[in-house]
Amino acid sequence: MKGVLVLAGFLVAGPVVAGDGFYLGAGLGAGLVGASLEEGTVGGGDEVLGGRLLESETRNYDFENEQTFAYRLFAGYAWNEYLALELAWFDYGETDVTNRFELTFSDGSQAWGREDFELNTQGASLTSVLSYPLAEDLSIFGRLGAAWTKQTQTYHHEALELDIADDSVRNLGSEAWTEEVDDTHIDIAYGLGATYQFSGSWAARLEANGVELENGRVFDATFSVVYRL
Numbered sequence: 001m002k003g004v005l006v007l008a009g010f011l012v013a014g015p016v017v018a019g020d021g022f023y024l025g026a027g028l029g030a031g032l033v034g035a036s037l038e039e040g041t042v043g044g045g046d047e048v049l050g051g052r053l054l055e056s057e058t059r060n061y062d063f064e065n066e067q068t069f070a071y072r073l074f075a076g077y078a079w080n081e082y083l084a085l086e087l088a089w090f091d092y093g094e095t096d097v098t099n100r101f102e103l104t105f106s107d108g109s110q111a112w113g114r115e116d117f118e119l120n121t122q123g124a125s126l127t128s129v130l131s132y133p134l135a136e137d138l139s140i141f142g143r144l145g146a147a148w149t150k151q152t153q154t155y156h157h158e159a160l161e162l163d164i165a166d167d168s169v170r171n172l173g174s175e176a177w178t179e180e181v182d183d184t185h186i187d188i189a190y191g192l193g194a195t196y197q198f199s200g201s202w203a204a205r206l207e208a209n210g211v212e213l214e215n216g217r218v219f220d221a222t223f224s225v226v227y228r229l
Helices: 002-019
Strands: 021-032 040-043 052-063 067-078 083-105 110-133 138-165 168-197 202-213 216-228
Touching (some): 021 083, 021 202, 067 216, 138 202
Antiparallel strands (some): 021 067, 021 216, 040 052, 052 083, 067 083, 110 138, 138 168, 168 202, 202 216
16 A cells, blocks of 8 residues: 555656756747737827817827737746746837827817837736646647736937028928837736657747737747756
């Protein structure tokens, strides 16, 4: 009876010892950012433009590339082959965006326009990872946690200095400057994937992750290499 109990204890403890410890990894893939900005109509608040009170603004975003190059770096600790805690840094690259807007003022007048900017989305996440072994070297996993996300909109401006005299216009010069607008928030992070352990310390991982942003969402699909310390 004692031998059976010892054997049972060994079988229960075996996967825990085999799967625990720290690990590092890096992944490359594709990001999807086309739904990361909030479209629709928002209130104008107390903003005054041209002597008129802004009542509402309608925004429509056109992405030059909704799909971007994405990468992630991560480190984690696995308590056993089923449960791990993972910290990751992700970057969805940069894409050009055009905002086509419509302004409505309190006097009933309207104005239309467009502004172009570059959008970069990056951040860090802390997630719990739950894994389930399908075979000796293959497992599937899901993750859920929180992400700190920063979206940076970069605008390039140029102002011309003109001289108008004697019915002629002369360009005296120009001034160019860059404006960056950062939007940071805490969001929900989640994902699904599969891991293949091809040696004692090395594994390959294929996964899809998403972040529910305050104003939309982003996704990525990456192939990663994992090294267990």
